[in-house]
Amino acid sequence: MSHQELLQTRFPAAGLVFSDFRDNHRVQVPKERLVEVLTCLKTEGGFDMLVDITAVDYLEYEDADDRFGVVYVLLNTSTGERTIVKTFVNDPDPTLPSMYPLWKSADWTEREVYDMFGIKFEGHPDLRRILMPDEFTTFPLRKDYPLKGRGERHNFPVITRSES
Amino acid sequence: MAVKDIPDNVFMTTLDAAANWSRANSLWPMPFATACCGIELMATASSRFDLSRFGAEVMRFSPRQCDLMIVAGRVVMKMLPVLQRIWLQMPEPKWCISMGACACTGGVFDTYAVVQGVDRFIPVDMYVPGCPPRPEQLIAGIIALQDKVIKTGTFNGREFAKRTVAMGPPPFDADELIRIREGNEQLPVLN
Ligand code: SF4
Numbered sequence: 001m002s003h004q005e006l007l008q009t010r011f012p013a014a015g016l017v018f019s020d021f022r023d024n025h026r027v028q029v030p031k032e033r034l035v036e037v038l039t040c041l042k043t044e045g046g047f048d049m050l051v052d053i054t055a056v057d058y059l060e061y062e063d064a065d066d067r068f069g070v071v072y073v074l075l076n077t078s079t080g081e082r083t084i085v086k087t088f089v090n091d092p093d094p095t096l097p098s099m100y101p102l103w104k105s106a107d108w109t110e111r112e113v114y115d116m117f118g119i120k121f122e123g124h125p126d127l128r129r130i131l132m133p134d135e136f137t138t139f140p141l142r143k144d145y146p147l148k149g150r151g152e153r154h155n156f157p158v159i160t161r162s163e164s
Numbered sequence: 165m166a167v168k169d170i171p172d173n174v175f176m177t178t179l180d181a182a183a184n185w186s187r188a189n190s191l192w193p194m195p196f197a198t199a200c201c202g203i204e205l206m207a208t209a210s211s212r213f214d215l216s217r218f219g220a221e222v223m224r225f226s227p228r229q230c231d232l233m234i235v236a237g238r239v240v241m242k243m244l245p246v247l248q249r250i251w252l253q254m255p256e257p258k259w260c261i262s263m264g265a266c267a268c269t270g271g272v273f274d275t276y277a278v279v280q281g282v283d284r285f286i287p288v289d290m291y292v293p294g295c296p297p298r299p300e301q302l303i304a305g306i307i308a309l310q311d312k313v314i315k316t317g318t319f320n321g322r323e324f325a326k327r328t329v330a331m332g333p334p335p336f337d338a339d340e341l342i343r344i345r346e347g348n349e350q351l352p353v354l355n
Contacts, residue, residue: 132277133242140276146347149276154284156244161287161327164252 003045003083010040026084034087035097038072042102047074047083050103053110055117059143067091068119072099089119098124116141184317187231187257188310189219194230194254196247199237201264201296208299218306227253232309234302235288238266239279251286257321259313261305262288265295287327 004018007027016037017028029037041047051073058064066088074083089096098121099106110121111130118139121127129136136152138145170176193215197205208215215221224230227250239247251260262282265271268291270280282288289312292305316323 136241145276147276148274153241153276153279156248156279156285158284159248159251159286160329161324164258164287 003041006045007037011037024084026086029085029087031087031089031096038085038099038102041074046076046078049075049077050099050105051075053106053113055113055119057117057141057143068094068117070096070113070119094119095122097122100124118142180319183319184314187317188313191220191232192222192224192230193220193232193234194227195223195234195236196250197236198239198243199266201236204296204299205234205236205263205302208302213299213303218303220306228255230254231258233258233260234263235260235267235282236263238271238273239282240277241279244279244285247282248286256324257317259289259309260287261290261292261309263292263302264297265293268293271295
């Protein structure tokens with residue numbers, strides 16, 4: 001049974017949207033059902049590896065209803081099957097449940113999504129910035145953050161010859 | 165002792181010149197290789213281009229033992245405090261080569277995280293352009309630096325004490341912050 005059939009029988013009225021592109025099998029999940037769907041995929045579908053979590057900012061997309069899409073890439077290591085689960089969150093205070101209890105690999109990937117997009121993961125044991133310095137105050141991959149930054153890259157002391 | 169008594173293999177010179185001659189020919193580089201330019205720096209040090217012909221082959225990974233910092237590659241916000249700290253840990257006399265477009269100006273990486281030229285924050289003696297510079301270019305830079313050491317160096321490093329302002333392009337574009345602050349008014353506050 002493919003994971004699509006599995007999800008359809010398990011969650012007949014959950015509003016899941018399936019789509020395929022080449023070898024990509026994708027499923028869109030409403031935020032409220034995310035934990036159930038991912039738990040089912042792990043325990044019954046055999047998706048024992050969470051390859052990646054990433055996010056997309058749909059600000060200023062004409063046909064987008066929600067601001068952020070969060071993407072989970074799952075892999076079944078015994079069959080080689082992959083699936084991509086996508087869910088949407090919105091301003092203000094975009095929050096999702098953490099997948100750390102299901103897959104330990106969610107630890108750093110969720111920290112990265114938090115660092116770059118400011119999406120919070122409830123239940124994450126240690127949600128800190130992972131790439132940017134701790135003093136950084138905003139989330140650089142959001143579309144309303146300017147590409148060249150807001151001058152953070154210039155805020156360092158200058159060392160001259162006579163001081164060093 | 166009359167001058168005619170000195171044998172042929174003895175030279176008279178000043179202490180400054182002797183010290184600078186030996187410094188110039190025994191530079192110990194600190195390879196601060198953060199990106200692709202670092203590969204070219206490794207090629208320069210290895211047998212085909214052989215930096216040891218110029219007395220600069222002793223790459224030391226401890227800043228306490230170096231006198232030439234080669235910044236090879238882009239430096240990001242998180243790395244700059246490290247770079248400055250390593251620079252401060254190097255003993256005098258010391259020099260700095262900024263290698264490649266990224267270290268000199270930020271190169272194509274005009275983004276929020278990449279420092280637009282290390283010379284804004286630490287003193288730089290020699291710029292080696294290119295993306296990446298070929299090993300010949302880096303060697304040319306090191307020869308030019310040797311020239312500079314011989315011509316301008318003093319025995320006790322007095323030449324450094326005189327340089328009290330940052331060199332190179334203006335270290336900070338004051339207007340940039342103003343433009344940013346003005347632009348910010350229209351942007352939604354994120355956090
Ligand atoms: S100058 Fe070019 S080769 Fe050197 S670090 Fe930058 S991108 Fe890489």
